[in-house]
Amino acid sequence: MPAVIEYGARRTLVVTAVMLAALMQLADTTIVNVALPTIDGALGASVDQGAWFITAYIIANVIIIPLSPWFQTMLGRKNYFALSIVGFTVTSVLCGLANDTTTEIGLRFLQGAFGGGLMVPAQQIIRDTFPPAQLATSQSLFALAVILGPTLGPTLGGILTDDLTWRWVFFINVPLGIGATILTMLFIRDPAAPKRIPFDVLGVGLLALGLGALQYVLDEGERNGWFDDSRICLATITAVVALVAFVMWELFGARTPGVSLRTFRHRTVWALAIIYFAVAGGIFALIFIQPQWAQTSLGFTTTLAGLLLMVRAGTLVVLFPLTTWVTSHANWDMRWVAAGGIAIAGIATWVQANVMTTHSTFAALIPMQILGGVGYAFIWVPLSVVLFRTVPQAEIPSALALTRLVQQIGASAGSAYAATLLDRGYNNALSGLAGSINLGNNAIASYVTEHGSQAIAQLTQMVSIEAQNLAATEATRFFAIATIFAAVLPFLLERYRGQTPVSALPPPPLPAPPPVAVLREKVSTNGSRVTSA
Secondary structure: OOOOOOOHHHHHHHHHHHHHHHHHHHHHHHHHHHHHHHHHHHHOOOHHHHHHHHHHHHHHHHHHHHHHHHHHHHHOHHHHHHHHHHHHHHHHHHHHHOOOHHHHHHHHHHHHHHHOOOHHHHHHHHHHHOOHHHHHHHHHHHHHHHHHHHHHHHHHHHHHHHHOOOOHHHHOHHHHHHHHHHHHHHHOOOOOOOOOOOOOHHHHHHHHHHHHHHHHHHHHOOOOOHHHOHHHHHHHHHHHHHHHHHHHHHHHHOOOOOOOHHHHHOHHHHHHHHHHHHHHHHHHHHHHHHHHHHHHOOOOOHHHHHHHHHHHHHHHHHOHHHHHHHHOOOOOOHHHHHHHHHHHHHHHHHHHHHOOOOOOOHHHHHHHHHHHHHHHHOOHHHHHHHHHHHOOHHHHHHHHHHHHHHHHHHHHHHHHHHHHHHHHHHHHHHHHHHHOOOOOOHHHHHHHHHHHHHHHHHHHHHHHHHHHHHHHHHHHHHHHHHHHHHHHHHHHOOOOOOOOOHHHOOOOOOOOOOOOOOOEEEEOOOOOEEEEO
16 A cells, blocks of 8 residues: 655645545534524524434434444545545535425434544545654644634634524535545545445444434433433433444454454553543533533623634644644653643633633633643644554554544533533522522612612522523533543553554555666667667
8 A cells, every 4th residue: 555645735735625624524513503593593493403403413423433444445535535525515505505494404414424424534644644754743733623623613603693694604614615625636645446345234234323322312311301201211222232232243243344343452542532532521511611601601792702712722723833843752651741731621621610700701711721722732632643653554544433433422421411510500509599589688688679670580680690600610610620530541551652663654655666768879880770778
């Protein structure tokens, strides 16, 4: 398998194609959340129906992610990447044109399926485009997309919804998709020709059923009262049975498994799966909590709440050269780097919880956003570098797909538990605060006397806002503690310091053909013609 290392302008164009595709997909995971109330109103959807605009997308996404290595082998990496970009772009347009709830949900499912095929090939392409000595540079670039995408989403969604219409939340993908497709077809090269392999029908069916049911539980559990709801109980049982059957079939029954679960035999892969689950859960929980808190407790606009997240993402951009420099040292133990990043992110979250009040200003929140960005800058890149340095080249696609899947499930689990904490925390805080509101309290009595008939409504609103703030503060503290404890997880990885092992290196480029001799004729001294090179 020849290497596809690029140099100069061609490398820049390949990286641009990958970054456009990755940003497009990752931003879409959060951009629709902001516009959801507007979409619900425009399409006449109930709150429960509108939630499926997000749930359908994520279910399809998690089903396709572990299957992406199979599709790459069948279609070729370049072709599958291009197909995913085109499919994502076309379904984005159709989502923006939809006029009823059922159509929108179906199109969001298709969009999620095409989006699930973008991230694993993208990370491989950007890695293979750089020589092995620049592994850290390639992964630093990809990490920018991983962090910038979800944080750009709320800001961009707010601006588009406020200044244009909700349909532009989907139409914004069109120029990105067209640009990424053109660059992919013109400049990205395939490292190997497509290869026909059997389709694991039973395995894929069990996987789709199990992951779909699991994602339904995570997305709809809080809204439906978790296990008080018979549908959630049924979905949980379905997920457990289907996923256990899937694992048994893939390991012991399938002749050509659709998902290479045996890749988990590598310590790097199973350890990274645990780390990614924990860290992604904490990060996406904060992305879920913070914008809601800023809008409900502080009265921020959607755009301003999104800009708060952008401060953290901007820190990563500024630190890009330092991140690359640190992770370029092959003799440094990357476990300590990742552990330090996770610890800093957790501490920043804890300190932020201590300044969360109903009167916090944008400026007061910036320092902790910056500190959190410093932590995030040193999490994803060193972990990616460890994966590429230690997992054999042939198993990289499977390793990326499996760890990416677990990361996505962790993000969904974190968001789901954050919603649970906010809901329960609000109810508990509201009960406690409401009990202190009575006319026996001199301050309350004076307020009622001063404001007359409006006092009750105003007090109710003030109590509700304060309860929301307390719930968000406690939820943030919980995830801060969880993140700090997660700082020990990188030490599950095997200690690795030194040069990249040969088994993990990309193959060398194909040798150049020998120079062709140029034959020339010359006349000898005796008058005959002689041919020479």
